[in-house]
Amino acid sequence: MSLKKQLFVVGMGPGNADLVAPKALKAVEQSTDLVAYGLYLDLLGEPCNNKVHHDLPLGEEIGRARLALDLAASGKTTSLISSGDIGIYAMATLVFELLDRQLQGLEDHPEWLDVEIDVVPGISAMQAGASRIGAMLGHDFCTVSLSDLLTPWETIDKRIHSAGEGDFVISFYNPVSKKRDWQLNHARDVLLKYRPASTPVLLGRQLTREDETIRIIRLDELDAKDVDMFTLVSVGNSESRHIINGEKSWVYTPRGYKKKL
Structure with a gap:
């Protein structure tokens, strides 16, 4: 039985807990590891408890995307989290750009291509x-x-x-x-x-x-x-x-x- 490799790419909305989509909360709940700028995890609060936090500072967006793919490829159900909608000026683009680079032979991470990716939209600013x-x-x-x-x-x-x-x-x-x-x-x-x-x-x-x-x-x-x-x-x-x-x-x-x- 093959190990499921799951990456949730999650938009948490603008900051108010009432505006976090139920699907986003479910993704966080299912995850063992959370990758984000630390403020976003602080704003999410309780749903992030009892998870492994991977907090990378502003300016480390590429590092966050790579880490999230690595964790998911290793079999850890992972959520890569951003504020607003993660597909609008946010981290989802980097994930797919890295996968594109792998398909072009510009990266050496074939394991990334086995990861199931689910993009969860959020309310934008x-x-x-x-x-x-x-x-x-x-x-x-x-x-x-x-x-x-x-x-x-x-x-x-x-x-x-x-x-x-x-x-x-x-x-x-x-x-x-x-x-x-x-x-x-x-x-x-x-x-x-x-x-x-x-x-x-x-x-x-x-x-x-x-x-x-x-x-x-x-x-x-x-x-x-x-x-x-x-x-x-x-x-x-x-x-x-x-x-x-x-x-x-x-x-x-x-x-x-x-x-x-």
Whole structure:
């Protein structure tokens, strides 16, 4: 009887335990070993008890993916865990890139190809942020990462212009860092060429977590100094509306039902 080799690639959602999918919890429950950045295991809490934790720091993403495949290939049921949706700017891509490299003969780990992989989606930061303020993603939208660590800035800039011209609602991931503080303001200036200065912008920091903060500002008020790596920045399109009813405030992006109302 062959030994089952199982790797769960798990998105745990934005941080609130109530938003972790049941399938994600089941994957963690079935696993003996958990591979993640330590904060994610802390946020998951009790489900991670009595498991072997493999905590690798930020910047060790390739190491995490390799370790998870190695553990699963050795017969240990393993969960590789990331926040949000693990297929969106997260670890799932690295797992499949390593498998692709093995198939191309660029790696020497044939045992990886025997691993059963189950990708478990999670709620992404852009979905969590939109839900906190109404229905910002109600029409066509896209995401753009402002980190040029892995993607040339020229490519990122082209995508910002294309998204602006296409009038997409845009969620910016990795908006700023200690060494990278000008790209967000550049993106703002680009978008101001395509949509009104009054366009609503969501600044959602530590979404769904205990220290969550939510701000709705105008596009012309967006400034990188008010944002950090824990902040999601979502910019409405030219039709997005910020509506206020007393102390209540929402943002929604209409789909065109006005003609039918």
